[in-house]
Amino acid sequence: MEIDRSKISPMMQQYFEVKDKYKDCILFFRLGDFYEMFFDDAVIVSKALELTLTGRDCGLEERAPMCGVPYHAADMYIKRLIDMGFKVAVCEQLTDPAETKGIVVRDVIRVVTPGTLTESSMLDDGRNNYICSIFYDEENHACGVASADISTGEAALSLYEGKDMEAGVINELSRCQPAEIIFPESFLSMKTVAEFVKVRLDCAVTLRDSVCFSPEQRRDIVTEVFGVDSVSMLGISENGADCAAVCGLFDYIRDTQKTSVSRFTSIELLNGDAYMGLDLNARRNLELTETLRNKEKKGSLLWVLDSTKTSMGRRLLKNWIEQPLKSPARIIERLDAVDALYKKSVVLADISDLLDRVYDLERLMTKVMYKSANPRDLKALSATALQLPMLKQELEKLDNSKLLTRLNSEISTLDEIVKLVENAIMDEPPVSVKDGGVIREGFNEELDSLRHIMNNGRSIIDEIEQREKEATGIKNLKIGFNRVFGYYLEVTRSYYDLIPEGWIRKQTLANAERFITEELKNAENSILGAKDKALSLEADIFAEVRDFLATKLEAVQKTASAVAAVDVLCSFADVSLRNNYVKPDIAIDGSIDIKAGRHPVVELMLKDEMFVPNDTYIDTKNDRMAIITGPNMSGKSTYMRQTALIVLMAQIGCFVPADSAKISVVDKIFTRVGASDDLTAGQSTFMVEMSEVSDILKNATPESLVILDEVGRGTSTFDGVSIARAVAEHICSSKKLGCKTLFATHYHELIGLENELDGVKNYSIAVNKHGGTIRFLRKIVRGGVDESYGVDVAKLAGLPAKVVNRARELLEEMEAAHRSEAANAPSDNSGQISFGAVSRESALDMLERTNIDELSDAECRSLLQDMLKIINN
Secondary structure, eight states: OOOOGGGSOHHHHHHHHHHHHTTTSEEEEEETTEEEEEHHHHHHHHHHTTOOOEEEOOSSSSOEEEEEEEGGGHHHHHHHHHHTTOOEEEEEEOSOGGGOSSSOOEEEEEEEOTTSOOOGGGSOTTSOOOEEEEEEETTTTEEEEEEEETTTTEEEEEEEESTTHHHHHHHHHHHHOOSEEEEOGGGGGOHHHHHHHHHHOOOEEEEOOGGGGOHHHHHHHHHHHHTOSOGGGGTOOSSSHHHHHHHHHHHHHHHHHTSOOOOOOOOEEOOTTTBOEEOHHHHHHTTSSSOTTTOOSTTSHHHHHOOOOSHHHHHHHHHHHHSOBOOHHHHHHHHHHHHHHHHOHHHHHHHHHHHTTOOOHHHHHHHHHTTOOOHHHHHHHHHHHHHHHHHHHHHGGGTTOHHHHHHHHHOOOOHHHHHHHHHHBOSSOOSOGGGOOOBOTTSOHHHHHHHHHHHSHHHHHHHHHHHHHHHHOOTTOEEEEETTTEEEEEEEGGGGGGOOTTOEEEEEOSSEEEEEOHHHHHHHHHHHHHHHHHHHHHHHHHHHHHHHHHTTHHHHHHHHHHHHHHHHHHHHHHHHHHHTOBOOEEESSSOEEEEEEOOTTHHHHOOSSOOOOEEEEEOSSTTSEEEEEOOTTSSHHHHHHHHHHHHHHHHHTOOBSSSEEEEEOOSEEEEEOSOOOBGGGTBOHHHHHHHHHHHHHHHOOTTOEEEEESTTTTSOHHHHHHHHHHHHHHHHHOTTOOOEEEEEESOGGGGGHHHHSTTEEEEEEEEEEETTEEEEEEEEEESOOSOOOHHHHHHHTTOOHHHHHHHHHHHHHHHHHHHHHHHTOOBOTTOOBOOTTOOHHHHHHHHHTOOGGGSOHHHHHHHHHHHHHHHHO
């Protein structure tokens, strides 16, 4: 909308001056008790939030479109706009309208974006809200990824280089699922990552000028945040892609928060060797934090393991699940801690009760640091701190765990916070300081005096009145009040001769005179100004208390991290007790040996039947690959997933659902499970399947665990069998792979690999056939099967009997034709083979029984011609 700004009112000119600086944002412009939006912003927001669109006179012929929201309810409306993909610039009144002549000074105090939320009302307390900064150095082919959660003060940095650079970036983005990503133009050169962000991630993206990522110009921001002389002291290179990414991140945080970025105390340098590799497919297929179908927590591994009591613990649990450890020492340390809690269930229960009374220290301190904490937030901090001495006493009873002992040492009792808050803040303060009644009586003498004046104003006036009566002898003297003159002394005509010289005449009435004195005026000023002064003083005292708490950031942050870890370990112990999990042994021989393993989610979801446990044994030598055959619905996928989940649970430090388990650490888990297309990326089901298999073959190592379910199913039988066999052969034969693999398939042709390749073993799902019905026993047994039971599965799925019976007839006919064609295949005395017009399946069967090495060149050419005819037909 084109506006002639020379004609608009001064207030509206101020609006446009601010709006010009934040053209990509919705501007919340504070006017009194409302945030108002004007012109295009008003039209957009009124539609988005279904608000009434009104108008305001602004000097133009037509009224300016306007809509608004109450300032005290702004968070709710801002959150809705953020969820819709908007950014919001909050423009506040910086001077008091009552004391300002002319236009009130206004400016933006904060820009709210999806990745910079700090308000609890806008956030999920069980998950982090990350913003990621990505910088791609095209010259050196390196990429830095910096991430932060402003609401908790967590920050991390990783550097990716070489041929696997883009895969590393994608895996990191898959892990943290950022709400917002910022990057310079060079990022767009990483086409695979850019496409992944566009298609796979539901997040806001912001293109920033490359100067915002310049280490030379932005490095000082990082050193200021962490209080160091150089970024190298943080383990960051001075001019690398990692430094550029972290510079861009904190430059953006400073720009949006409009204040010093002082919330962060440390940055974690993510090392690829520290955590198990999990790509997006593995996270989704194993349903680690949400279900594949409904994107819900219930039905995921997180749902099973979450018995946490604190918001901090819930967030950390999710992070642990998404970042399993690779260090056997660290894994054992966690398992020993869980074991100590597991064996002392009474202590575990007492600790859980204490944790249940712990508030979200991380996000409370964020409010403190950004000066948005209210009186109840400070009381919540103190209430949490009051639990810490008792928590430490309980942890001392678990001195047989090195990890719990160390965590206990990192928990501070925060005595200074408790002492100050409990002495300064009322037991049940109001939400806002503006309401008064926040500071406890006896904490500040001046405030107590002002409150005395507020509560005893009438008695002060009465005292003055009595003294003046006695001093002057004016018996009917009285003190009155009106809005024009304030307090006054009124004397009737008959006592005029007794009026002292020091009194000041203010008003003459028919039968009386009204006077004021210096004492009375002072009393008036004290009484009438006491409330405003008290509210102002309370606000100042509260700010001083809050600012003192801000100096304790490092101690609170360290305590919060330790309490969160204790909470997660207690959750593991509690879940293990309730679900009959066992402590796994961590091995180094490369084997995975699970006795009576169970799927942690499925066993809890089953209502009408018992879960059937199964053993698993795979290693890096003679049992590297398990070929698992059996029909659909028999439990192959559940079995393979449960093996992967048991390994993952062990590596996050949790007990596992089994009778016993010996787990050798794996560096990565890969999954190729299920059939789904990706129409948004232009890929069919089979293309998605082949892409996933390709990623596995490129990135798996001998220390990886690979889950393959029905490779080659999305194409013709010949193609599918060929691809499945070739994949299996490559995994077993390649010197770079040889990884532990569970390979479920319908292709019975793969059973023969056991006799052809080292390290392959056949397994199948036991089936009970009785009469014309079958029952899947869901038990993994040694040996393969040569039946698919497809028609039987169709019957179990509820296909009409007529369809099932006809399918069975057709199956019998085709099998009979196959046997007949195989038996009557023509051949002459020379041994030359001809397939004629037989089916592909029959041709393949006959070809497998032919020793091609014994054929002449002419016979091979004839054989090839016949095969081409079959393919073309």
